[in-house]
Amino acid sequence: KAGVTQTPRYLIKTRGQQVTLSCSPISGHRSVSWYQQTPGQGLQFLFEYFSETQRNKGNFPGRFSGRQFSNSRSEMNVSTLELGDSALYLCASRSGTPPYEQYFGPGTRLTVT
């Protein structure tokens, strides 16, 4: 089975712009979660989507949003980028039935200048 894929792998944006990141889960997985990793804050949960519905949301400003499509692929969007949004964005998927193990993609490294 193919793993979780994320595109693009690297991205450089300017402050004030917006960005869209994409994640394709493992085939058959209906849950997709997004995490942000920074040197200062570590790995933090952004949100989770299950069957096209946001099920959980972390403590991030409204500039961070996401969605999930009927094929379980997910996108996250960050509007009005700030320098502090520079991070590694990781996507994870799981099936939605036990065991609830999460599998991560390779990540998108976003640099905001």
Add this chain to the structure above:
Amino acid sequence: GIQVEQSPPDLILQEGANSTLRCNFSDSVNNLQWFHQNPWGQLINLFYIPSGTKQNGRLSATTVATERYSLLYISSSQTTDSGVYFCAVERNTDKLIFGTGTRLQVFP
């Protein structure tokens, strides 16, 4: 919320040595996973171990849920074991809460 503490924060070993990484968590959990983050940033699944003991080659893990800790054992370490090891816990399939990691460096 649940707090996850990992120790030690840094570990330097010579190839062939054994090590034990610890993860303490502050509340009962339904899910506990160990990951190895490679130099390119990807989190590689090592164990899904909410309780009990599992082994996979040179690696093994034990979670004592009633005492709220988990241990990851690495035997006969190799340079390819270098990287950051994360413990992450979850309550009620909510969200993974990560520890701050243990940075392992293995020298030949």
